[in-house]
Amino acid sequence: MNTTSTDLAIDAQGLTKRFGDTQALAGIDLSARRGTVLGVLGPNGAGKTTAVRILATLLRPDSGTARIHGFDVQKQATQVRQNIGLTGQYASVDEDLTGMENLILIGQLLNLRTSAARTRANELLSWFDLTAAAGRPAKTYSGGMRRRLDLAASLVGRPSVIFLDEPTTGLDPSKREEMWDVVRSLVDDGSTVLLTTQYLDEAEALADDISVIDHGRVIASGTPDELKRVVGGQTLLVRPTDLDNVPQVTEILARIAGEQPASTRTGVLQVGVKDDAAMHTLVTELALARISVTELSLRLPSLDEVFFALTGKPTGSADITEGDAA
Amino acid sequence: MTTIIEKSGKPTATTPRSTSVAADQVRFPTLHHIFALTKRGLLKTMRTPEALIDVTIQPIIFLLLFTYLFGGAMMGSTADYLQFLLPGIYVQSILFSAVAIGVNLNQDVTKGVTDRFRSLPISRSAPLIGAVTSDVLRYLVLSASLLITGFIMGFRVETSIWAMFGAVALAIGFSLCLCWVSVFVGMLARSPGAVQGILFLAIFPLTFGSNVFVQTDTMPGWLQAFVKVNPATSLADATRGLLSGGPVASPLLYCLLWMAGLLAVFFPLAVRAYRRRV
Ligand SMILES: Nc1ncnc2c1ncn2[C@@H]1O[C@H](COP(=O)(O)OP(=O)(O)O)[C@@H](O)[C@H]1O
Numbered sequence: 001m002n003t004t005s006t007d008l009a010i011d012a013q014g015l016t017k018r019f020g021d022t023q024a025l026a027g028i029d030l031s032a033r034r035g036t037v038l039g040v041l042g043p044n045g046a047g048k049t050t051a052v053r054i055l056a057t058l059l060r061p062d063s064g065t066a067r068i069h070g071f072d073v074q075k076q077a078t079q080v081r082q083n084i085g086l087t088g089q090y091a092s093v094d095e096d097l098t099g100m101e102n103l104i105l106i107g108q109l110l111n112l113r114t115s116a117a118r119t120r121a122n123e124l125l126s127w128f129d130l131t132a133a134a135g136r137p138a139k140t141y142s143g144g145m146r147r148r149l150d151l152a153a154s155l156v157g158r159p160s161v162i163f164l165d166e167p168t169t170g171l172d173p174s175k176r177e178e179m180w181d182v183v184r185s186l187v188d189d190g191s192t193v194l195l196t197t198q199y200l201d202e203a204e205a206l207a208d209d210i211s212v213i214d215h216g217r218v219i220a221s222g223t224p225d226e227l228k229r230v231v232g233g234q235t236l237l238v239r240p241t242d243l244d245n246v247p248q249v250t251e252i253l254a255r256i257a258g259e260q261p262a263s264t265r266t267g268v269l270q271v272g273v274k275d276d277a278a279m280h281t282l283v284t285e286l287a288l289a290r291i292s293v294t295e296l297s298l299r300l301p302s303l304d305e306v307f308f309a310l311t312g313k314p315t316g317s318a319d320i321t322e323g324d325a326a
Numbered sequence: 327m328t329t330i331i332e333k334s335g336k337p338t339a340t341t342p343r344s345t346s347v348a349a350d351q352v353r354f355p356t357l358h359h360i361f362a363l364t365k366r367g368l369l370k371t372m373r374t375p376e377a378l379i380d381v382t383i384q385p386i387i388f389l390l391l392f393t394y395l396f397g398g399a400m401m402g403s404t405a406d407y408l409q410f411l412l413p414g415i416y417v418q419s420i421l422f423s424a425v426a427i428g429v430n431l432n433q434d435v436t437k438g439v440t441d442r443f444r445s446l447p448i449s450r451s452a453p454l455i456g457a458v459t460s461d462v463l464r465y466l467v468l469s470a471s472l473l474i475t476g477f478i479m480g481f482r483v484e485t486s487i488w489a490m491f492g493a494v495a496l497a498i499g500f501s502l503c504l505c506w507v508s509v510f511v512g513m514l515a516r517s518p519g520a521v522q523g524i525l526f527l528a529i530f531p532l533t534f535g536s537n538v539f540v541q542t543d544t545m546p547g548w549l550q551a552f553v554k555v556n557p558a559t560s561l562a563d564a565t566r567g568l569l570s571g572g573p574v575a576s577p578l579l580y581c582l583l584w585m586a587g588l589l590a591v592f593f594p595l596a597v598r599a600y601r602r603r604v
Pocket residue numbers: 019020022023024042043044045046047048049050051322323324325326
């Protein structure tokens with residue numbers, strides 16, 4: 001990538017942080033181009049929250065530097081804070097205040113006049129479907145509502161860089177999809193989003209670039225597709241309409257891939273290939289042989305497979321310790 | 327697979343980038359922040375029944391209970407005892423109410439509200455100043471509700487209205503010095519419950535080992551020794567002097583010395599602890 005530093009909304013180099021005996025970050029680099037989503041993917045205890053807290057000026061790194069839109073998080077914290085919105089892993093709204101009061105307070109702290117803060121609060125409450133609950137103390141909210149309010153609170157100032165620390169952990173699937181839509185529309189508006197997650201499908205669905213971290217280190221980074229390529233080639237998958245054609249298709253696939261295809265389900269043949277040119281060859285050969293197919297795809301490995309290949313451990317099994325003292 | 331969902335005409339979070347942002351902005355940001363945070367403190371007090379009771383009903387109940395329960399036994403007449411007791415209850419309430427600020431600040435840290443504030447471009451001390459300011463307003467409410475109840479029960483200010491305001495000013499001044507102990511503990515302790523526990527451990531002996539309820543000369547000698555150096559005693563004496571007449575200068579001086587001492591020791595400690603945790 002030939003990006004100059006000014007294209008980078010987030011640019012962190014060599015961040016380290018130690019808590020007592022725990023090396024939470026062991027020197028990580030993270031960067032996100034303007035208007036993109038950076039997915040920081042890692043199991044529990046990998047150092048995601050620590051990294052976010054450093055980028056959001058809440059925590060000082062032991063060493064390393066981080067810049068948000070060119071502003072140093074340590075030396076220019078105020079400018080950084082003018083540009084960021086943070087939604088932490090745990091909701092940080094004031095539970096005694098109503099949803100409306102919470103958002104008005106944030107607006108006032110962002111120098112909005114009370115009337116303007118109220119207008120903005122109304123706008124966000126309606127966007128997050130909280131209008132009906134606007135007058136109730138936040139402690140009466142469900143987990144999902146609280147999280148939406150927390151996200152709304154981080155958007156009051158229209159930040160250009162938004163940190164979302166595990167925004168969907170603990171949400172049920174439909175609420176998860178809603179949160180994904182929110183992230184997409186934030187990016188449509190031109191914001192840069194750094195999103196941490198333990199879910200591979202979430203990173204794949206939302207992120208332009210993914211940094212996989214484990215034990216405070218980046219163990220791989222790139223686009224979702226690049227990452228998958230690191231782990232191995234693509235898989236060509238064919239299902240002939242007529243089962244009688246299976247032997248013939250097997251023969252064609254073996255010729256293209258140079259190895260015998262596996263048949264996973266009845267009639268589904270798959271084989272690893274080096275590049276996507278194989279797809280063209282296969283389509284041509286099938287057409288020549290007049291074989292019709294019901295399924296034909298070139299599949300990249302799933303991120304689960306990526307993680308396994310990178311760490312030697314399946315995701316989630318790595319150190320499941322609830323270590324969020326922060 | 328990623329499905330791109332077309333957003334319908336919903337208003338979005340970051341657009342429209344307001345064209346009139348400058349016009350919506352305030353002139354004195356830090357004052358505006360402190361105002362907003364003070365208002366938050368007051369809203370929280372009103373939402374939390376315990377916090378509101380602390381400064382309204384509880385002192386009134388103590389006043390009613392002690393006056394009519396012990397008045398006759400203590401001084402032969404409830405009217406005389408009320409005159410003695412009200413300044414004492416005032417002091418007791420001031421001491422008890424000091425717990426709240428430490429508990430609230432600790433709660434902000436443990437519930438993550440502090441993180442939210444710190445991610446905003448505001449002065450780091452604004453939330454602390456807001457907490458102190460709303461505390462002062464709570465003390466004004468406390469003073470008003472206690473004095474008004476007293477007047478209804480027959481309490482009389484035997485000095486002057488100015489001396490009465492002086493007593494209120496002294497009480498609030500004392501709270502402003504004492505609150506740093508609470509802030510300090512609030513920033514060190516692990517949970518809001520621990521803050522409360524630790525502070526009451528200190529406040530109980532100070533309150534009851536004083537002449538807040540009982541005159542010093544009725545006590546055994548060893549207790550008198552403690553009662554006489556207790557700042558609650560000097561605050562109660564000074565308040566009595568200001569409200570009911572009697573010596574003011576000496577207890578007031580002693581009280582001011584205590585206040586200066588509390589401030590000198592605990593203000594720096596509290597600010598340092600706050601800076602480390604917030
Ligand atoms: N304030 C803290 N004190 C001590 N250890 C901490 C603190 N914060 C995080 N850690 C430790 O640092 C490591 C990384 O934590 P964290 O950044 O929260 O990981 P993640 O968000 O990826 O789950 C964990 O081992 C955690 O226990």
